[in-house]
Every structure is written in C-alpha cells, then in structure tokens.
Amino acid sequence: MSTGLSPNAAKLGFKDLKGRVAIITGSTRGIGRECALALARQGCNIVVAAKSTTETPNLPGSIYTVASELEALGVQALPFKLDVRDADSCEACVAKTVEVFGRVDILVNNASAL
Known part of the structure; x- marks a missing residue:
C-alpha cells in the first residue's frame, strides 16, 4: 500500500503531509x-512568509514568485510579508494562516534577522 510519500520521506518515517499547513519563514x-x-x-499547503515582496537582480525570489511555484505543484500557497523582528507581524501571520487554512500544523523558522 502506497503512503503517498516520496521514498526518502517514507524512509525517514514521515507521516502523510497531504492537506497539512506549514508556515515557513524566510522562504x-x-x-x-x-x-x-x-x-x-508532499502535498502540504504553504504560507510563504518573508520580507521580499519584489525580486531584484541581486535577490531573486519573492513571496509571490515562490507562492506561484508552489501552486504549480498543486497545493495552496499564501504569500505573507513578514518581519520576524516584529511581534505584531508574527502574530498577524499566524492569524492570517488560521483565517485562510483553519490551523497551523508545521512551523519552519528559517528566517534570520540582525
């Protein structure tokens, strides 16, 4: 019986992520x-949470371009402008995620700030 996971994910013991919701900072x-x-x-819906709303020659990628890439994979993606140094921004990100998806299952806190 297939789990729907990639072979590597299955080897690591990951559970099925289809329909789960992940916030990924600095994404x-x-x-x-x-x-x-x-x-x-793996079927996870993603909140693309980062500061970059536009691409530049020196910094490719934005919350919108990455969201488009993810949607092309068949999942829902929510671009969200986030500054991890600002508690209100972080709270707003979680609130918007819950408003749109109803929950948060996974947080990948990848962003850094000086």
Whole structure:
C-alpha cells in the first residue's frame, strides 16, 4: 500500500503531509524555499512568509514568485510579508494562516534577522 510519500520521506518515517499547513519563514530563497518546495511536493499547503515582496537582480525570489511555484505543484500557497523582528507581524501571520487554512500544523523558522 502506497503512503503517498516520496521514498526518502517514507524512509525517514514521515507521516502523510497531504492537506497539512506549514508556515515557513524566510522562504523566498535558499534553504527556506527548498523546504517549501519539499513540503509542497508532499502535498502540504504553504504560507510563504518573508520580507521580499519584489525580486531584484541581486535577490531573486519573492513571496509571490515562490507562492506561484508552489501552486504549480498543486497545493495552496499564501504569500505573507513578514518581519520576524516584529511581534505584531508574527502574530498577524499566524492569524492570517488560521483565517485562510483553519490551523497551523508545521512551523519552519528559517528566517534570520540582525
């Protein structure tokens, strides 16, 4: 019987993530983007939470471009402008996630700030 997981995820003992909801901070590029793509491939809906709302030549990727990539994989994606240094911004991100998806199952706290 197939679990719907990739072979590597199944080997690690991951449970089925289809329909789960993940907030991933710093998810417009690098490790955060790769986490978002990996979870989306497992059927997880993603909140793309980061500061980048536009791409630049030096900083490719934005909350909108990554959300589009994830939606192309067949999941729902919510772009959210987030500053992890601001408690109100963090609370608003969780509130919007619950408003849209009804819950939060996973948090990947990948963003860093100086």
